[in-house]
Amino acid sequence: MTTLTPRVHDADGSRLVAYDLGATLAEWDLDGEPVLWLSDRAVLDGSAPLRGGIPICFPWFAAGPEGDRSPSHGLVRTATWRSAEPADEEVWAWEVGSADVSGAERLTGPFELRYAVGLRPGREAMGRELLVALAVTNPADAPLTVEAALHTYLAVEDVRATRVLGLDGVEYYDKVDGVRRVQRGPLTFTGETDRVYDSGAEAGIVVDDGSRQLHLRPAGATQAVVWNPWAERCAEVADLADDAWQRFVCVETAATAHRSLTVPPGGTSTLSCTFAARPRSTT
Template identity: 55%
Template sequence: MSETAPTLVPHVHESDRSRLVAYDHGAHLVEWTVDGRRVVWVSDEAVLDGSAPIRGGVPICFPWFAGGPQDDLTPSHGVVRTATWRPTETDGAEVWAWELDSSDVIEAPGAEHLPGPFRARYAVALEQEDGTETLVLRLRLTNTGPDDYRAEAALHTYLAVDDVRQVRVLGLEGAGYLDKVTGEHEVQDGPVTMEGETDRVYERSGPVTLADADGRALLELRPGGAAQTVVWNPWADQAVRLADLGDEEWTRFVCVETVARGERALTLRAGDTTEVSCRMVPLLSPTA
């Protein structure tokens, strides 16, 4: 991370196998290591003074993804990822939980584009599954207003890899996708591999497995509550344009995101609560 002394105060949790680090800024999980190896990746150049989104970890996108349905909304990925969330009481295996509502962001840039009032609760949990410690992220969204509305949401997960050019994403074979680099609609043929800038919205929600070039499974992601999966990496040419990303850091991560956007956005009915989640199961720790 940046060598400049951060002003944000981190939350740190350690178990027998896992280490987690998060901030109230964006309710942002920035680190998950298992047995000393990174699973969730964050940039060494990440801005940690609260003045900008944090590059890496798991940004929360709401109530729009990227520039929204018409790609004309700012800030990118909505207003909650740079808001200061309030820590709240945890339940069960939850390590941390936060709350935020529309009144907390009413003065934020972009608040005029909120589709309606909301209350959000986000939790980070470590749960045991067949003797394996798994990470579970849950974003609960409640429409606190009198009218139904639609909103986009995502858990924008950055995953650590040795070299993005040598990894495969399994589970999306045969899925249709929008290639946002070319603007074309395609159908996935075989595992997803990356040979250049990658920004694809798959019309499938998993489960998805991250594997190395030899086909060894590294991590399984099981999304819930959202119908799409986004696979993203900026590659070298785009990476140099990002001030909070080292020139060579693009090789060290791939984003495999749980997403509800566009025609697959969430329908939030008046008074109802919906949940977007992702469970991550380490199969082979990917990188130091």
């Protein structure tokens, strides 16, 4: 059985682990503590997307706008991306195009993707800040409309004691019960959660688990997706331990459905997010 070969980078208290499969950043540890969460049952033989880290969803999210696309979350999570030359603060960069992915051009039209992972000096953060960016280029003569998401798994001590701030007043679609609502106050977790917020949240999102705060600064997004499967759904997923739902929450930088990306001919659109971990404020 094949085992994927990891890329590893250690610098200034940060440890990054990534794989060319899906250009997946699987781990980010800061001062020995995980910021990104990776399942201890993650499949590392190339037969399935990695469960954890930051998988890339493209050119559709879930089953697509009409609910008829397969595999879930698109075609590039299981493609082997080519290494590209990093620039500036980038640690790694990858590229992949529609010509590299069977059936992609027929389903969406041609595209070229570049994904980069970088570290920058932390301002108030411990160690450094993490930056991830997905650039979508349209080489065709017609507009390209696609869904995209950075499906980020964040490590928390206990999701039941976790709050997500920065989405107050934002309308969202609750995929659990099919109802549209408006967020009032911080988001807390009491059961299965699968919400698509109609905001790019460029003012920032804070995930507070009671011991630290994870600060997210998305850019280029039209939505934020928040997901946790809770106990019953978690037990149905082979690459999740039955109690794994307690230790992560997904907060995703996204553009889906009626807020998909439309990239003009010859143009490029970029979805990115910067992450920092800070001790919880006592004030």
